[in-house]
Amino acid sequence: NAGVTQTPKFQVLKTGQSMTLQCAQDMNHEYMSWYRQDPGMGLRLIHYSVGAGITDQGEVPNGYNVSRSTTEDFPLRLLSAAPSQTSVYFCASTSRPPGAGRSYEQYFGPGTRLTVT
Amino acid sequence: GDSVTQMEGPVTLSEEAFLTINCTYTATGYPSLFWYVQYPGEGLQLLLKATKADDKGSNKGFEATYRKETTSFHLEKGSVQVSDSAVYFCALSFFQGGSEKLVFGKGTKLTVNP
Numbered sequence: 494n495a496g497v498t499q500t501p502k503f504q505v506l507k508t509g510q511s512m513t514l515q516c517a518q519d520m521n522h523e524y525m526s527w528y529r530q531d532p533g534m535g536l537r538l539i540h541y542s543v544g545a546g547i548t549d550q551g552e553v554p555n556g557y558n559v560s561r562s563t564t565e566d567f568p569l570r571l572l573s574a575a576p577s578q579t580s581v582y583f584c585a586s587t588s589r590p591p592g593a594g595r596s597y598e599q600y601f602g603p604g605t606r607l608t609v610t
Numbered sequence: 611g612d613s614v615t616q617m618e619g620p621v622t623l624s625e626e627a628f629l630t631i632n633c634t635y636t637a638t639g640y641p642s643l644f645w646y647v648q649y650p651g652e653g654l655q656l657l658l659k660a661t662k663a664d665d666k667g668s669n670k671g672f673e674a675t676y677r678k679e680t681t682s683f684h685l686e687k688g689s690v691q692v693s694d695s696a697v698y699f700c701a702l703s704f705f706q707g708g709s710e711k712l713v714f715g716k717g718t719k720l721t722v723n724p
Contacts, residue, residue: 599712603652
């Protein structure tokens, strides 16, 4: 299994450009999420999905769109890049916790380092 | 809302020193608690977890005990190695709107010198 893969690893955009960060997992996980990591801020949840066709907003969703047409893929779209979106982006996935179980582990991709100038 | 607070660091230690990274949490219910580790240039990996009060999570010589009375989940290791140099994140999970959410602390950077 490749686990969670992300492309590209690095990207430089100009303000106003759009792009899509790709995320894929081969573990048949239902739950996928996108985080951004900024110095001194830890990880903040952008969007998440509990299954194909179902997405919801996290803590910092503005400026980002997501869709989930398949179980495997969960792309993150920046509609009009801004310098404030310079960050490292991590995609993560997990199997949906059964019932009230709370001991799931999230599997993280290697990250995409995005710079917006 | 639910949150975690961890010591910000950075923490610099010599090899074989004792490590403690403090983590406290605020939660309305009964969260699960986690420590994740991020090695340079990599994504986060689960280091250990505890799902209920008094549980002790352990892995690779690291330990943390879920203390409900002090709302804490401090990470400890008796003798650190250079290879332990990484950023450590405390996290908790809780249910909201029918799905489980994960909240991370800001991370603590550990550097271990030979």
